[in-house]
Amino acid sequence: MNSTHDRSPRNLRLIVTGGGTGGHTYPALTAVNALRARLESTGHSLEVLWVGAADSLEQRVATTNGIAFEAVATGKIRRSKNPIKMVSPANVKDMTNVPRGVAQARSLVSDFAPDVVLATGGYVAVPVGLAARMCRRPLVVHEQTVRLGLANKVLARAGAQIAVSAQSSVALLPEGSQGTAVVTGNPVRPxxxxxxxxxxxxxxxxxxxxxxxxxxxxxxxxxxxxxxxxxxxxxxxxxxxxxxxxxxxxxxxxxxxxxxxxxxxxxxxxxxxxxxxxxxxxxxxxxxxxxxxxxxxxxxxxxxxxxxxxxxxxxxxxxxxxxxxxxxxxxxxxxxxxxxxxxxxxxxxxxxxxxxxxxxxxxxxxxxxxxxxxxxxxxxxxxxxxxxxxx
Ligand SMILES: CC(=O)N[C@H]1[C@@H](OP(=O)(O)OP(=O)(O)OC[C@H]2O[C@@H](n3ccc(=O)[nH]c3=O)[C@H](O)[C@@H]2O)O[C@H](CO)[C@@H](O)[C@@H]1O
Incomplete structure (x- = not known):
């Protein structure tokens, strides 16, 4: 961790991504609200863009909380022990969505120019997190469960800073990311x-x-x-x-x-x-x-x-x-x-x-x-x- 001096608040721009279920969406919302409160308590401001899937829980949560929202294409890869089943029409369609989502996210990240990107898991976090890395923006991944989810695993390998909810998660992180992981716990709506x-x-x-x-x-x-x-x-x-x-x-x-x-x-x-x-x-x-x-x-x-x-x-x-x-x-x-x-x-x-x-x-x-x-x-x-x- 850097010194507390490095954490002094200033006006910030944040892209947040994550969703699909309440388990990924509510921690993201809670983190946004807590960051905004911290900045405003010192006379600073936060500008936020939530990037998620269209017609999703995260879209409803972002818009009802007055947070700007943009959708990108996402692909859910259905895993199967049978390699033939992996090449299902649904998987093929979803696989083509991933590069489309990365391209869309890249243009959003480059236009919004966030100071930091927060990803809280779910399939949509992959294109946005990868776009953050491509645009050389700092990426923080928050994991709610003890083992890293698939999306967060991909982003950990891409060099994200990892925040986990339990100490026991640290030993289960991909090699190379254990040393920099921080145990924060899982944010609960106040x-x-x-x-x-x-x-x-x-x-x-x-x-x-x-x-x-x-x-x-x-x-x-x-x-x-x-x-x-x-x-x-x-x-x-x-x-x-x-x-x-x-x-x-x-x-x-x-x-x-x-x-x-x-x-x-x-x-x-x-x-x-x-x-x-x-x-x-x-x-x-x-x-x-x-x-x-x-x-x-x-x-x-x-x-x-x-x-x-x-x-x-x-x-x-x-x-x-x-x-x-x-x-x-x-x-x-x-x-x-x-x-x-x-x-x-x-x-x-x-x-x-x-x-x-x-x-x-x-x-x-x-x-x-x-x-x-x-x-x-x-x-x-x-x-x-x-x-x-x-x-
Ligand atoms: C089916 C599935 O994929 N489950 C995963 C999903 O959980 P999922 O999102 O289904 O469940 P969680 O326990 O993480 O969160 C549920 C949230 O919904 C709230 N709630 C629930 C019912 C209700 O009537 N009102 C209400 O507000 C709960 O208080 C809680 O805040 O993401 C979690 C975090 O990654 C994982 O640990 C779960 O295994």
Whole structure:
């Protein structure tokens, strides 16, 4: 790292790229906002251009947050053990998109002339990151997961400065980039850390919430998870005798779950709140939750550890490099979570949740271990890396 003198703020121009999922998009937005706040606190300004895929989550997030956005062509290479399948029509089309995206990104980078480029992963980060290197602009890559994603691996080899979310990532970096890597943690949206439990039930319209009972928040990520939904559905008659349940299930699953909830005893059903997606109420819902049943994507883990929540993780088995299982195991090994790493069924989900509801001391012990793993200052650390790279 350079000296703190090198990080002194000045007016800056930033290109940010990354997206595809919330896991790549929200850390980018959080870093932009933190960098802007740091610069403005010293009377300086930040000009930002977000370069992403057209009609994407990152486009919606950038534009709703008043950040200028430009789209470039991207190509997702579908990996397969069978080399014949690699030459699929979809892959061939996507491969031709990559050079087109690099050319588009190169012209955007050269016109905008950023002081620094931040890439947070996802396929779109590849053309933009490569263009940054071609135009000799400093490139910082932020990785949310323990193992580098494919896009970030390509950019690490192209000479990016790497910021990682966990110390254990450093040993897994490509040769040559380990020495310069910085552990920042995974930036968490600041509003997530300042929720108010007493606002949650009102914000959700959860009129039957019983304040005498603990609350379980179930989340399968933005799309929802059929595996989590089905197992939770099957233990609901038991769960609702002990807790309120807020269940975020994804848009595709909400109708079927609503129908099956009609079979619940009405006295229990009033403690159940089902929703496709939790939007601006998310911080309050997290503040209210005593126990969380969740996938173990990097973004969710960063939030739950920063807050110190007792969680039961059900990893997505098909996540890249099985990283969700790795994340969950890592926390379970230090008593910072409960992880269901093999087959998941209603019986073992109930067995995992039961001690957390029965004994507040058990869940407090897990919550406090989780909090010790959290890095609530990750955005500020990433800002330090960006300011150093820009100088
Ligand atoms: C399917 C897939 O590819 N998953 C990957 C994706 O995760 P993905 O983006 O699906 O999940 P993450 O846990 O990283 O982030 C989800 C984000 O959405 C928010 N949220 C979720 C539900 C909701 O109703 N409201 C809401 O705001 C969560 O609070 C969190 O901030 O990128 C992550 C980071 O690279 C990886 O670790 C995951 O393995």
């Amino acid at each position: 509003e997530v850390l300042t929720g108010q439990p007493q606002r949650a039930a009102e914000g959700l319209g959860f009129t039957g919430h019983d304040p005498e009972l603990p609350t379980v928040y179930v989340t399968g990520g933005a799309q929802g998870s059929a595996q989590i939904n089905n197992n939770v559905r099957d233990i609901l008659p038991w769960l609702l005798t002990r807790a309120n349940v807020v269940h975020q299930c994804g848009a595709n699953n909400v109708d079927a779950l609503r129908e099956s909830a009609q079979g619940l005893d009405p006295a229990l059903a009033q403690r159940y709140h089902l929703t496709a997606f939790v939007g601006p109420e998310l911080p309050d819902v997290l503040a209210l939750a005593d126990v969380v049943i969740s996938r173990s994507g990097a973004g969710t883990i960063a939030e739950l550890t920063a807050l110190g929540k007792a969680a039961v993780f059900i990893p997505l088995a098909s996540s890249a490099g099985n990283e969700q299982a790795h994340n969950a195991r890592h926390l379970q090994e230090s008593g910072a979570a409960v992880a269901l790493l093999g087959e998941v069924n209603p019986a073992n989900l109930q067995a995992a949740v039961e001690p957390l509801l029965a004994d507040p001391a058990t869940r407090d012990a897990i919550a406090s271990q989780a909090r010790s793993k959290g890095m609530p200052d990750a955005a500020e650390r990433l800002v330090d890396v960006l300011l150093t790279a820009a100088n």
